[in-house]
Amino acid sequence: MFANSRSINTAQTGPHEHLLDLLERHRQEVFRKPFAPWNVTAFEQAMARWDQRSPLILDAGCGVGWSSLAIAKDFPDHFVMGVDQSEDRLGRGKPEDIPENLCFVRADLVDFWRLLDVQGIRLARHYILYPNPWPKIGQLARRWHGHAVFPHIPRLGGVLECRSNWRIYIEEMALALGALTGHTPSVDDWAPQQAMTPFERKYQASGQALFRLRTDLNGDTHG
Numbered sequence: 001m002f003a004n005s006r007s008i009n010t011a012q013t014g015p016h017e018h019l020l021d022l023l024e025r026h027r028q029e030v031f032r033k034p035f036a037p038w039n040v041t042a043f044e045q046a047m048a049r050w051d052q053r054s055p056l057i058l059d060a061g062c063g064v065g066w067s068s069l070a071i072a073k074d075f076p077d078h079f080v081m082g083v084d085q086s087e088d089r090l091g092r093g094k095p096e097d098i099p100e101n102l103c104f105v106r107a108d109l110v111d112f113w114r115l116l117d118v119q120g121i122r123l124a125r126h127y128i129l130y131p132n133p134w135p136k137i138g139q140l141a142r143r144w145h146g147h148a149v150f151p152h153i154p155r156l157g158g159v160l161e162c163r164s165n166w167r168i169y170i171e172e173m174a175l176a177l178g179a180l181t182g183h184t185p186s187v188d189d190w191a192p193q194q195a196m197t198p199f200e201r202k203y204q205a206s207g208q209a210l211f212r213l214r215t216d217l218n219g220d221t222h223g
């Protein structure tokens with residue numbers, strides 16, 4: 001029971017009481033913040049790398065990109081975009097060559113997700129692995145499901161997978177997805193044989209419990 005509390009310092013004991021109100025506000029309001037030119041350029045460059053025919057996978061907040069490399073290997077007939085805002089993380093040495101079906105993109109996901117959506121691009125798979133938890137009660141709006149961009153995420157479709165070492169983060173995302181799509185994914189314990197990302201490896205090495213949700217936003221609830 002206390003494995004997870006070692007890592008996440010929070011006063012929250014369950015999903016945030018304002019989550020659904022905030023989400024409803026975001027669902028009703030159009031998110032009008034103008035796109036930053038550097039994100040539009042990054043988006044266009046990424047689109048130019050993709051043949052527009054292969055099924056598209058987004059590794060959102062890929063950090064140093066280990067997961068993107070693994071996903072590209074697992075899905076050789078898909079095209080993978082590993083997106084992160086951190087040039088430093090993206091630029092760190094990779095354990096292997098970058099394959100043809102993968103590109104790394106430095107961009108702010110808040111714009112990148114919206115650009116995908118407004119261009120009508122739909123995903124085959126979508127990974128959000130170990131997003132920053134923002135665990136203080138006043139930080140709800142910084143978590144992805146509390147952010148104004150969130151209503152765009154289920155519209156992108158595909159099999160969405162989110163992992164975290166904070167169970168409440170996954171519970172909240174499941175609730176938010178349920179409110180937007182009518183299907184609330186289950187929150188599962190997650191104990192991978194082999195870590196897919198550096199954060200996963202770090203949390204496993206320190207004995208923390210991990211959690212995930214996986215849901216097919218195109219309708220099949222098994223993902």
Ligand SMILES: C[S@@+](CC[C@H](N)C(=O)[O-])C[C@H]1O[C@@H](n2cnc3c(N)ncnc32)[C@H](O)[C@@H]1O
Pocket residue numbers: 060061062063064067083084085086089107108109110128129130131132197198199200
């Ligand atoms: C906790 S790290 C997890 C990285 C990686 N998925 C892993 O598991 O090792 C969160 C990542 O999200 C990225 N990130 C946070 N906010 C972002 C945003 N608005 N746009 C793009 N990347 C973002 C950070 O730069 C960081 O690399």
